[in-house]
Amino acid sequence: MSAVAIVPLADRPDCVPLLARWHHDEWAGLYEGAWTLEECESELRDxxxxxxxxxxxxxxxxxxxxxxxxxxxxxxxxxxxxxDAWLASLYVLPAARGRGLGKRLVRELVALAAREGLPRLWLFTPEHEAFYAGLGWQRVGEASLHGRRVTLMDIRPQA
Structure with a gap:
């Protein structure tokens, strides 16, 4: 098994269409059709x-x-x-799950937020509160997103 590298999408813009498909397939239903594949791909190109x-x-x-x-x-x-700063769209290919990649991606993103001087980072999750809590995120409360309960969490990135 080779080492896994975590790089900015700017280093691999050719991945945009694939990531857009993954993200759209995973979360479009949460936004009730208000987030098209084209919008997802446009965001990732940006x-x-x-x-x-x-x-x-x-x-x-x-x-x-x-x-x-x-x-x-x-x-x-x-x-x-x-x-005004959110962790979003954490996704690991099903065949690659269970290897700690999600944890590494979250830690790298929090480190990036710290380098950028962001005082607070937010996320919402419909079902993975325990995963994020294990990485130091704090539960802030619950909310409803298009009729689905989500947990709101935050972390204070430190350099």
């Missing part, structure tokens, strides 16, 4: 143009994408008043 907020990190093994995570200004319009 992320591929920079290495700072908003951006995406990609986990690669032998050049093949295995997962990604994004740092965005807003993850859902319903929560825009909570904060």
């Amino acid at each position: 992320h591929a143009s920079r290495r700072h907020l908003p951006t995406t990190l990609v986990a690669l093994e032998d050049g093949r994408p295995l997962g990604s995570v994004s740092l965005v200004r807003e993850d859902a319009p319903e929560f825009r008043d909570l904060g």
Whole structure:
């Protein structure tokens, strides 16, 4: 098994269409059709143009994408008043799960937020509160997103 590298999407813009498909397939239902595949791909193309907020990190093994995570200004319009820096779209290919890639991606993203001087990073999750809590995220409360209960969490990145 080769080492997994985590790189900015700016280093691998060719991954945009694949990541867009993964993200859209995984989360479009949460946004009730308000997030098209084309919008998802456009957002990721924008992320591929920079290495700072908003951006995406990609986990690669032998050049093949295995997962990604994004740092965005807003993850859902319903929560825009909570904060201006969000961890979004953590995704690991099902065949690559169980290897700690999700944890590595989250840690790399929090480290990026710390380097950028972001005082607070937010996320919402419908079902993975324990995973994020294990990485130091704190539960802030619950909310409803298009009728689905989500847990709101935050972390204070430290350099």
